[in-house]
Amino acid sequence: MPLSARKVETAGPGRHGDGRGLFLYVKSSGARSWVLRYQVMGKRHDLGLGAYPEVSLAMARDRALQARRMIQEGEDPIAKKRQAKPKTFKEAAIELIESKRPGWRNAKHAAQWTSTLEAYAFPSLGRMQVARIQTSDVIGALKPIWNEKPETANRVRQRIEAVLDYASALGIRTGDNPARWRGHLDHLLPKPTKVKAIKHHPALPHAEIAEFMEDLSGRTGVAARALAFTILTAARSGETRGATWAEIDLGAKVWTIPADRMKAGKEHRVPLTSEAIACLGAKRDEAASIFESETKLGKPISDMSMTAVLRRMGRDDITVHGFRSTFRDWAGETTAFPREVIEAALAHGIKDKAEAAYARSDLFDKRRKLMGAWSSRAVGSDQRQNIIAI
Secondary structure (H helix, E strand, O other): OOOOHHHHHHOOOEEEEEEOOEEEEEOOOOOEEEEEEEEEOOEEEEEEEEEEOOOOHHHHHHHHHHHHHHHHOOOOHHHHHHHHOOOEHHHHHHHHHHHHHHHOOOHHHHHHHHHHHHHHOHHHHOOOEHHHOOHHHHHHHHHHHHOOOHHHHHHHHHHHHHHHHHHHHHOOOOOOOOOOOOOOHHHOOOOHHHOOOOOOOOOOOHHHHHHHHHHHOOOOOHHHHHHHHHHHHOOOHHHHHOOEHHHEEOOOOEEEEOHHHOOOOOOEEEEOOHHHHHOOOOOOOOOOEOOEOOOOOOOEOOOOHHHHHHHHOOOOOOOOOHHHHHHHHHHHHHOOOOHHHHHHHOOOOOOOHHHHHHOOOOOHHHHHHHHHHHHHHHOOHHHHHHHHOO
């Protein structure tokens, strides 16, 4: 039986039907709300139509009628309602990433999109309604990194542009894309290719580490393996180049660097992840160099070998030593590992004498967890076979 105004007002707790899928829901507290139950492609949906008495019986019937007409025309009223709801830039970005995920080669692409947007776009644009973002907002997000990190900045700009295009396609944004380069931002910002990156911080931003390692995994040769190993262990380049098989305990997954090869003059143990071990290659005589020169047999690779790999990758803007800063920034900004664990992983001495007097442990077990997290961040499981083949 259809509901009456009196029945709506006095009905007890439960669900009360008005016909054709329209129901009045009454909670034990007495709160009342309208719901239209319908099916699209065999799947049941409940569309909220508002609360009583703000929405009367007549208003609820009218809203239900409008929703049924949409369903007859092939539209889903709940999906339409979600599209009409204002979205923040972050919400739109996450939706776009999820929609593109099935078409990407591997999960790393989604991680790269997310990490760069989280680092450089979300802080200023994340909470803004995507429909209201203007040119000044885009420039505000890009300017802090445009001159210092031009390649990263341009990649961020492209991804901001894609998010805003996605919002336009959904119909929740109108007008030109304020992140468009040609004919727009190219008049307001210098070309990325003309900007010289500031040299006092020649380190890769940690948000780009997975993308970089994916590129590196496609390189062959001893120097490429040495670079990957250096990154995954946060070691100094000289420590890697001088490594011998006598220093490696594969069973315990430990690399013990003797004091005479350490900057601080103190023996340093490095926990090795499976990804780092994969960079070592086939085991040979214990006295042999792990990363032996391909032109000077019996000698380790030269000081410039790993730098040459970076140059072949077109990364003159960063240095091998800078990856220690990349690791430090990642650990300090995105993890909860204590500072002393991070500093121990970098084999940094403790400057404070009082603190140093109590630091009798090398925090090895905690450092193993830290390096495991770093390997997971830098090299996903889908890249491990590529690393082994470097």
